[in-house]
Every structure is written in structure tokens, then in C-alpha cells.
Amino acid sequence: MEVSVDRTLCEANEICVAFAPEVFELDDDEELRVIQPNPPESELERVSQAVASCPKNALLMRR
Ligand code: SF4
Structure with missing residues (x-):
């Protein structure tokens, strides 16, 4: 499986982080990683x- 984020679309609201915290996080600049x-x-x-x-x-x- 491969997963990626288009940061030009992402609004960093952390919904994905709530679902899969092992896969997604917000970095120090509050950008999704x-x-x-x-x-x-x-x-x-x-x-x-x-x-x-x-x-x-x-x-x-x-x-
Ligand atoms: S933080 Fe996750 S759920 Fe929220 S907009 Fe960005 S990619 Fe989508």
C-alpha cells in the first residue's frame, strides 16, 4: 500500500491523524506529514x- 498527501489541498485539520496516528502526523510547521x-x-x-x-x-x- 502507498499513501501520499497533496499539501496544496490539505488544510491540516488532523482528521486523518485521528483515524490513523501511526501513519499521519502534523509536523512542527503544522503541515501534514x-x-x-x-x-x-x-x-x-x-x-x-x-x-x-x-x-x-x-x-x-x-x-
Ligand atoms: S489533515 Fe488529513 S484529513 Fe485533514 S485535510 Fe489534510 S489530509 Fe485531509
Whole structure:
């Protein structure tokens, strides 16, 4: 699985962080960082929920 963020769309509201804190975090500049760009399959459910819940459609997931 591969996950990335389009920072030009992201508004850093941390919704994805709430769903998958092992994969996403806000950095010191309050920009979203993908900590694990290739998360394990065990994160699939949480990452899928994060992607589906992003109000800006800023997350892209590929399997
Ligand atoms: S849910 Fe979307 S807009 Fe919010 S921080 Fe995550 S990527 Fe950015």
C-alpha cells in the first residue's frame, strides 16, 4: 500500500491523524506529514477511513 498527501489541498485539520496516528502526523510547521508512506496491511482499515474522511480529498492511496 502507498499513501501520499497533496499539501496544496490539505488544510491540516488532523482528521486523518485521528483515524490513523501511526501513519499521519502534523509536523512542527503544522503541515501534514505521512510518517509511513508504505503502511503495513494491518493499517488498511484505518488508512481507508482516513482517506474517505478527508474533507479536501487531499489523500491518495494506492494498493
Ligand atoms: S484529513 Fe485531509 S485535510 Fe485533514 S489533515 Fe488529513 S489530509 Fe489534510
